[in-house]
Amino acid sequence: MSQKQRSGVKFKQYTLRNISEIVQLQQLNNEQRFELEVVAQVLPFKTNQFVVDELIDWRNIPEDPIYQLTFPQRGMLHEDEFNRLAALLRDTNGSRDELQEAVNEIRYNLNPHPDGQMDTNVPEFKGAKIEGVQHKYAETALFFPQAGQTCHAYCTFCFRWAQFVGIDELRFAAPNMNRFVGYLKAHPEITDVLITGGDPMVMNSKMLRKTIEPLLSPELEHLQSVRIGTKSLAYWPHKYVDDPDAEDVLDVLSGVVRSGKHLAIMAHFSHTRELDPPIVAEAAQRLHDIGALIRTQSPVIRHINDDPEVWQEMWRRQVRLGMVPYYMFVERDTGARDYFAVPLARAYEIYREAIRNVSGLARTARGPSMSATPGKVEIQGIAEVGDEKFFVLRFIQARNAEWVQRPFFARFDPEATWLNHLIPAFGESEQFFQSQLYNSEIKAISGAIRM
């Protein structure tokens, strides 16, 4: 049977509204189901039939990593917050307003806008901001198509969670492709556009075409690569195989390659489990067939993948599928951070142990890396000189390109989980880039700079 004739599979999704239709949840007792509902008031919840049937091992819940990845857990809220919400939900006389107020308060305590990213990196064109665009590093512009600001399922740790529950201040005004293309034309230093979300691959082929085709215009000859950041290979690989729209989606994507540019699929995989369903290999093959290259990335997250063996196995299997391991990230300081955070020292050990057990073909993965205000900072090592122990750091990407690759040092701290916890080593009062960062224009825009 040709691919065209394969009967299309239907995408079935679950939110809090129809969560009771997930039959596997019947194995939870009433108390556990209630806990899930309490936490899902605060953190976004969405999953789908593929994740439920093919990825979660229901014999192993709640510890199962994919269950932890997509189903809110009691420990993701502080005990007092959990109890407050639980009481409000149990109180049949309680008002909706009171519940909503509590939910909002708890959400604001979860640092919904880490790094002020949303306001600091929005570029201007002809005197007005271009909504839905971020331009932080010279060579790459990020584009957030409005129709791509949701996902096939939500990850419980996601740093973009605030936009899914509607409290994010960045309103994705219908991005105007003409203005974005105008901006790109005026910026020959931009070689890459990264289409991101949410997950832009929730868009159908028609929406995708409207987003991608303008980028292929002959006027944008300096644009070398179109990157697409997506979790779809894990959450909905059918998108490329037997979804009713699959052929058209592949056709739109292949237009990038036909126009003489590189098509980079930046695939988010959190766990080896996501590589198990045979349809993932099939989807990857079809993307390779149209000339795409798949690169992989993920944050390291407690309860999900804070284990070198998971990373080692994930990287090996990705290479076998023709994918190129790209980044290991440190999770941002937002959302259920206390539940998910892995100390930098531990993240580095996980990286090191995993990387030394894979061949050079998988050692393309860099990290662990923090996407912070000044740039992407990689922990390169933990070193000791005399009796001082310290982290060796470098910028993989920086707001100021001159900072890239320059090593710098911070006092070793086994508990530190983010750049702003790190104190400069050797008695320095600040890192080499800090005064420049504070003096730069972003201070004026964002007020408080947090690293």
Ligand SMILES: *Cc1c(COP(=O)(O)O)cnc(C)c1O
């Ligand atoms: C990570 C990131 C990029 C892409 O960086 P590469 O190192 O080129 O993959 C671009 N813009 C922003 C804001 C980023 O965080």
Ligand code: SF4
């Ligand atoms: S798929 Fe990506 S954007 Fe969507 S919830 Fe997961 S991490 Fe966040």
